[in-house]
């Protein structure tokens with residue numbers, strides 16, 4: 001049998017593979033044998049090569065709000081290689097290197113064609129644990145459904161995504177590094193460049209110096225911001241933050257003075273731009289209070305663990321401050337993410353220093369613990385090699 005025959009046979013059939021299955025909110029992952037259906041119309045099946053943990057995975061896993069959509073496979077920041085394609089897919093072929101997209105781009109809806117938004121109406125963020133097309137799952141265990149996360153579910157040897165929820169990338173790009181561009185690093189860079197459009201000489205404050213916040217700092221530095229104040233309650237974030245462009249580090253636990261007051265003093269009247277990269281809506285208020293009147297812009301990126309409502313004194317808005325937010329840094333993912341991969345290859349953007357840990361798939365619970373305890377930036381999970389499947393680039 002030729003390789004083409006065996007791939008076609010695989011396309012016809014269900015495969016079994018190992019996946020990290022969460023059986024309930026906050027319960028440790030169990031590596032299970034799961035069945036994965038063939039890719040359906042306009043879908044692709046991907047051999048996951050590397051997948052890093054993002055704070056959003058941990059927030060969703062700890063949340064009780066979606067207790068009904070378990071068992072579930074998390075993971076949405078991933079790189080991989082196309083294993084097979086479903087009917088109608090012309091954009092990808094077997095062997096293409098891809099990044100998965102937790103928010104896709106259909107290229108035809110009102111938002112995709114607007115030039116103003118990356119909030120695709122057809123392939124946007126999927127919160128309900130099923131796939132975009134038929135609202136069903138592709139994973140099962142002994143015939144019972146296993147739910148998805150963001151229609152990506154990369155904590156599995158193989159996964160299925162809609163072809164609009166993956167982007168082809170250069171085959172020479174290291175998959176163990178560029179997986180960070182599948183969510184956190186790209187989200188931060190885009191918030192600075194596309195959403196805020198940080199200008200030269202400006203004053204910036206960033207709340208939360210994880211991967212997202214440090215990527216905002218990197219983006220602001222590259223735009224020539226003159227002052228980048230980083231706020232984080234973990235003192236150990238200070239040194240790395242400086243290497244990403246943070247000029248002043250503030251630990252709220254060390255300050256008796258309210259943070260907006262400190263920032264007002266340090267900037268001479270408030271920051272031009274403030275970014276919330278924690279996931280705490282109280283901090284969105286603090287960020288808005290830390291901006292200047294007239295044009296101060298607050299961009300919120302965090303996904304809150306609790307209290308989704310944001311409160312702010314109306315006077316801040318009357319005085320000309322603006323509050324906005326962004327999903328995936330405002331990038332139109334299929335059109336724009338390949339250029340970030342090229343920038344990484346030309347050493348124009350830093351990703352490697354955002355990776356503090358590398359672990360094999362079987363240690364995925366350690367990765368969750370590291371993130372839960374706040375002791376890592378990105379932990380990259382390396383998926384096992386599969387006999388006969390080339391994992392070039394890893």
Ligand SMILES: NC(=O)c1ccc[n+]([C@@H]2O[C@H](COP(=O)([O-])OP(=O)(O)OC[C@H]3O[C@@H](n4cnc5c(N)ncnc54)[C@H](O)[C@@H]3O)[C@@H](O)[C@H]2O)c1
Nearest residue numbers: 055056187208209210211212232233278279302303327328
């Ligand atoms: N909008 C998007 O597209 C997008 C993409 C990725 C992540 N996110 C969200 O952005 C946020 C940041 O993600 P991350 O992966 O960088 O997370 P992270 O946990 O690595 O970073 C958060 C940082 O905030 C600090 N922090 C926590 N509470 C604090 C407080 N009260 N005061 C000061 N500092 C505090 C932590 O020490 C940590 O350094 C999360 O809410 C995540 O869910 C959003």
Ligand SMILES: [Zn+2]
Nearest residue numbers: 054056183184
């Ligand atoms: Zn993410």
Ligand SMILES: [Zn+2]
Nearest residue numbers: 106109112120
């Ligand atoms: Zn669309």
